[in-house]
Amino acid sequence: MPEKIQVVPLRAFKDNYVWTLRNERCAAVVDPGEARPVLDYLAAEKLQLVAILATHHHADHVGGIAELLRAGEVPVYGPRGEPIATLSQAVGGGDHVSLEQLGVSFEVLDIPGHTRAHIAYYGANMLFCGDTLFACGCGKAFEGTPQQLYASLEKLMALPDETLVYCGHEYTIANIGFAKAVEPDNAALLERERSDANLRSENRPTLPSTIGREKATNPFLRVARPAVIASANKYLGKRVSEPAAVFAALRQWKNEF
Numbered sequence: 002m003p004e005k006i007q008v009v010p011l012r013a014f015k016d017n018y019v020w021t022l023r024n025e026r027c028a029a030v031v032d033p034g035e036a037r038p039v040l041d042y043l044a045a046e047k048l049q050l051v052a053i054l055a056t057h058h059h060a061d062h063v064g065g066i067a068e069l070l071r072a073g074e075v076p077v078y079g080p081r082g083e084p085i086a087t088l089s090q091a092v093g094g095g096d097h098v099s100l101e102q103l104g105v106s107f108e109v110l111d112i113p114g115h116t117r118a119h120i121a122y123y124g125a126n127m128l129f130c131g132d133t134l135f136a137c138g139c140g141k142a143f144e145g146t147p148q149q150l151y152a153s154l155e156k157l158m159a160l161p162d163e164t165l166v167y168c169g170h171e172y173t174i175a176n177i178g179f180a181k182a183v184e185p186d187n188a189a190l191l192e193r194e195r196s197d198a199n200l201r202s203e204n205r206p207t208l209p210s211t212i213g214r215e216k217a218t219n220p221f222l223r224v225a226r227p228a229v230i231a232s233a234n235k236y237l238g239k240r241v242s243e244p245a246a247v248f249a250a251l252r253q254w255k256n257e258f
C-alpha cells in the first residue's frame with residue numbers, strides 16, 4: 002500500500018501557490034516561482050526534495066528552480082517547447098511522470114493557450130493546471146488564440162467531476178466578481194461566493210476546487226448556456242453562439258473588467 006500523500010500550498014509572491022506533494026520523508030513541488038518558501042518548508046519539515054514539476058515558462062512559476070537545484074540536483078519536469086533553462090525532463094501530452102518516492106504518477110496533458118506549450122499534470126484524482134484553469138476563471142491567452150485556450154479547457158472539463166483542481170494563483174474572489182457579471186442568477190455561483198469569501202476572511206486558500214464545481218460556476222466552462230451566451234452577446238453588441246466565439250468574447254470582456 003502506498004502511503005497517503007498530502008498536498009500543501011506554499012505561498013509565493015502576492016498570490017502564487019507552490020503546490021507541494023509530500024509524505025513523511027519526501028516532497029515534490031509544482032511551479033516554484035520562488036525558492037525561499039520551499040526551502041523554509043523543507044527544512045522545517047525535514048523533507049527531501051525529490052522532483053520539481055513546471056507547467057509553463059513564466060518566471061512566477063519557474064523562477065525559484067535554479068536556487069532549489071543549488072541545494073541538490075533533482076529531476077525538473079516541464080513542457081517540451083518552452084524556454085525553461087533549468088529543465089532536465091522535457092515532457093508533452095501522453096507522457097507520464099512517475100514520482101516513485103511519493104508513490105504517485107501523473108499523465109501529462111497538453112493545454113496550450115496561456116503559453117505556447119503549457120502542460121497540466123493529472124493523476125491520483127488531482128490536476129495541476131498552472132495558469133490555464135483558475136477557480137471561476139481562466140488564464141489569459143498570451144501565446145495562443147482564445148480558440149486554443151478554449152480547446153484546452155474543454156480537455157480539462159472532460160476529466161471526472163471529483164478531480165481536485167490545483168491552480169497556480171489565488172484569484173478566486175476577483176474571478177467570482179466577473180462571473181457574477183456574466184451570470185448574476187447562477188445560484189451555485191452565489192453560494193460559492195459566500196463559502197469562498199469565508200475562507201479568504203480566514204486567510205485560507207479557496208483551492209483546490211473540483212472540475213464539477215468549475216462546471217457549475219466558471220463562466221468560461223459554461224459558454225453553451227443561454228444566460229452566458231446572452232451576456233456575451235450584450236457585451237459584443239452582436240450575436241455569436243458558437244462556444245469558442247462566446248469564450249473569446251468572455252476572455253476579452255474579462256481583460257477589460
Ligand SMILES: [Zn+2]
Nearest residue numbers: 057059115132
Ligand atoms: Zn503564467
